[in-house]
Amino acid sequence: MTTGDILKLDGITPSVYDEDKDVEKVFCCDLLSVAMARAPEGSAWVTVMTNANVVAVASLAEVACVVLAEGFDYDEAALKAARGKVTLLRSSDPVYETAAKIGALI
Amino acid sequence: MEDLHLEFTVVPDDFTRAGEVSGKVKKTLKDLGFPPLVVRRTAIAMYEAEINMVIHANGGKITVTINPDVITVVFADSGPGIPDIGLAMQEGWSTASEEIRDMGFGAGMGLPNIKKSSDYMDVQTELGVGTTITIKIFTNP
Ligand SMILES: Nc1ncnc2c1ncn2[C@@H]1O[C@H](COP(=O)(O)OP(=O)(O)OP(=O)(O)O)[C@@H](O)[C@H]1O
Numbered sequence: 001m002t003t004g005d006i007l008k009l010d011g012i013t014p015s016v017y018d019e020d021k022d023v024e025k026v027f028c029c030d031l032l033s034v035a036m037a038r039a040p041e042g043s044a045w046v047t048v049m050t051n052a053n054v055v056a057v058a059s060l061a062e063v064a065c066v067v068l069a070e071g072f073d074y075d076e077a078a079l080k081a082a083r084g085k086v087t088l089l090r091s092s093d094p095v096y097e098t099a100a101k102i103g104a105l106i
Numbered sequence: 107m108e109d110l111h112l113e114f115t116v117v118p119d120d121f122t123r124a125g126e127v128s129g130k131v132k133k134t135l136k137d138l139g140f141p142p143l144v145v146r147r148t149a150i151a152m153y154e155a156e157i158n159m160v161i162h163a164n165g166g167k168i169t170v171t172i173n174p175d176v177i178t179v180v181f182a183d184s185g186p187g188i189p190d191i192g193l194a195m196q197e198g199w200s201t202a203s204e205e206i207r208d209m210g211f212g213a214g215m216g217l218p219n220i221k222k223s224s225d226y227m228d229v230q231t232e233l234g235v236g237t238t239i240t241i242k243i244f245t246n247p
């Protein structure tokens with residue numbers, strides 16, 4: 001499964017999307033130091049955090065993409081930091097529904 | 107390969123740049139061909155220490171020494187120091203403000219993460235003077 005497959009799901013839209021990447025797992029967390037330590041490489045990281053620190057952690061932890069749930073939108077600084085580096089998607093659903101939907105693709 | 111020395115300055119309270127140093131070092135280690143796990147462990151430890159300098163101290167200096175066998179990183183700040191390092195090393199203990207927590211920090215996991223990700227960790231801290239953390243990551247499992 002890839003980030004492109006996630007994009008085909010209802011309610012998912014791209015905010016920063018440069019290339020199709022393999023997705024192997026789904027990971028949910030809003031605490032950055034927990035995500036930093038535990039987010040699996042190549043996972044889709046579902047969160048409600050909108051700031052640029054999410055992008056720094058996503059890049060260092062090498063997740064495949066961030067999926068921002070609840071219809072929230074990324075901060076301008078997060079979008080800027082992610083361009084060319086980190087895939088950022090949005091979901092109009094809550095965290096659980098978003099993760100369940102993506103998990104069903106794996 | 108001769109030892110490679112890198113030096114960086116961390117700016118306090120600048121969250122748009124927080125994690126930048128860790129990202130640069132990570133890329134360098136990757137380019138040098140270190141194993142993915144070594145690169146990841148260094149990146150995790152460095153990110154946590156870098157962020158702590160931004161949040162809890164007034165920024166500081168990071169010195170990285172890359173040797174084929176060991177990666178040594180020294181984080182030196184002249185912040186407030188840590189009153190009880192035993193407590194600070196415990197998972198879940200944090201003095202982060204509400205504002206900082208709203209950004210996703212303050213789980214009290216940073217220092218424990220640094221310890222777990224590195225093979226050696228030393229903390230020297232003095233109230234009102236600052237904190238110096240030294241970590242080593244051995245490159246051969
Ligand atoms: N460089 C530092 N200078 C002064 N105090 C520090 C420093 N680093 C850590 N501390 C103190 O130690 C506590 C624990 O740090 P730790 O990194 O484990 O958690 P945190 O930064 O509060 O939250 P998290 O890292 O999970 O986002 C901090 O809340 C702070 O009080």
Ligand SMILES: [Mg+2]
Binds near residue numbers: 157215
């Ligand atoms: Mg911390």
